[in-house]
Amino acid sequence: MTTVQGTPLEGIRVVELGQLIAGPFCGQLLADFGADVVKVEPPGGGDPMRRWGHQVEGKSLSWAVIARGKRCVTADLRTPEGVATVARLAEQADVLVENFRPGTLERFGLGWDVLSAANPGLVLVRVSGFGQDGPYAHRAGYGSIGEAMGGLRHLTGEPDRPPSRTGVSIGDLLAGMHAAFGALLALQARSRTGRGQVVDVSIYESVLAMTEALVPDYALAGVIRGRSGAVLPGIAPSNVYPTRDGELLLVAANQDTVFRRLAAAMGRPELDTDPDYATHAARGAHQQQLDELIADWTSGLPAEEVLARLDEHAVPAGRVYTAADMLADPHFQARASIIEVPDDVLGTVPMQAVAPRLSETPGRVRWTGPELGAHQAEVVDDLPVERDAS
Template structure:
């Protein structure tokens, strides 16, 4: 297992107190770019994501990605001894990422106010369903609830059917990305206001101020909702479900080719619309003065979409893609994962990494994004075994063999 310092976050220590998706995805991205991420897991099975979806030898393939480059320590936070170890780790951390329900860390004496009193440079990223304040803060909130409350589910699907979900845990992942952004901004603020706190000696190194980053799942989704609020406030418009179309921006929709493939065509730029109409043989629409701008096209959305669909019905997916690309019209096939794995663009960009499990069997993982020219991310190892780094981490805290044995004896690790 590699353990060399690398990436733009080399030297940053992150303590992950969380399970499943939002918190762990947040810390995963920091680990991919060089932060030392210490993941605390309960001894009785660890993160439940270890058993989610497709398994290999009892462990999720998802785990290989979600926990890559992380170190796993088993701590029973229900015991005073386990919480004391967590506190020691927190006082050496630059960033804590947690997604417990609000109030849980405070109950364990691991809340931000208490820890930051001792480690003023500490940054704590808190991900929860509804945030750390407000009348709903104590309610359980998963990504699906955040997607619903934040507005995404309401606009997803066809107008004559109930709302649908995106086929991944998008609410959790969007919240995680907000957590990463918040952590980076907080680290930047800390850098310009001073240095770091030395948790081992308790001494100040011109310490910059840390802060708490409060990420609510529903607010992260809400942050993506474009012009939803001003359109309602100013014009009383409630955006509704529109199937595969992008409402108010014409044409941008999904169409079906003669070989029953689905193709997305985005001809909503004024010049692009003109080229698109010429490419599909609708010169009349290309030269229609009423369709020159988007605001003129919106009232005639159904007519334009029908013209494009009629043309697509005469083309295979390959001929449609080729003709529209020649016309410089944004167009794309809707990819399955099989399409991605075979696509030359994915391959040219190195979007898959080949790795090996401990038994020698190989597996492909998604490569790391974004791509930095000077300090790119790197997969050093796959998701660790439960508690794989427990002893290593305890020794780094200065615990001797007797102390570690004592922790084992009281079932704290």
């Protein structure tokens, strides 16, 4: 079975030509919700993600996640036979995802004009660093560059240090998410028009899309937002605070009503009416001294007691989790936020569950990232016999 009965994308076939993260994360999301994602890799080494990240028993754990639920075949696009195989796959597909540098697909003889002529309903999702046009379109564009030019790196880190990064490839992941969203929008449009279209996703614009009021803050208010460490300037209290037993807790109580409850939890109800803290603007203006007050309170108590008091007063708070914390947490367990997926080499692989959760047609992870060419026979044999060009 290639699709999951009752899933939102049951019956949708996706051909994935991407590699590394941005394009393949789009494919992962679509596969999670039941699409038949056929991943095409070059013979020999396949997608470099097979060798990235931590390895156990010779298998990349990153690959186990990002290629989950996909069927893997090989085709060498540098040969006429490989191009013909991909062309035949595209004729039978609903969506084709690629993240080559712009112009590469055309050099293979698989440009939009060719693909859409053979399959007018095809949706072509194109993921690149800078988009399919414009003066930078030809440039190589990794996720980190998109994070920098999309504005995220300038905002990330401590103000007295160079820009930092998150612990994951967030630029690539945002591009993959926008690519999946774009594919679904194009499929919805096709249901009305019968025709596919091109979805042009750039990494830098995918990052830019998440930067809230960054641009109008500068253009209209003259404010260049910068790095502010663990806080957002003017949003207080919302920070990481130490406890007596050495843990760190994130406490977010910047709304007026929530701050009132925090003051009560601290045994300092008078803070709610103190002119320095009584309003959102006042708390923002006195952010550092307010953080010091809260840190003085949390550092005198063990983490469990702080959390219990905050929970009693409905103040949002939580530990800064590692993977070990997630695996041990009863809420994660109750909701099956981390699932165990069978794997021929590793036995089972714990990984994040499908998100979001749908009540009637939920997604499902069918298998971990397969071996190179694991589905060659069943996928290629399913293809119709190539038409005689004459």
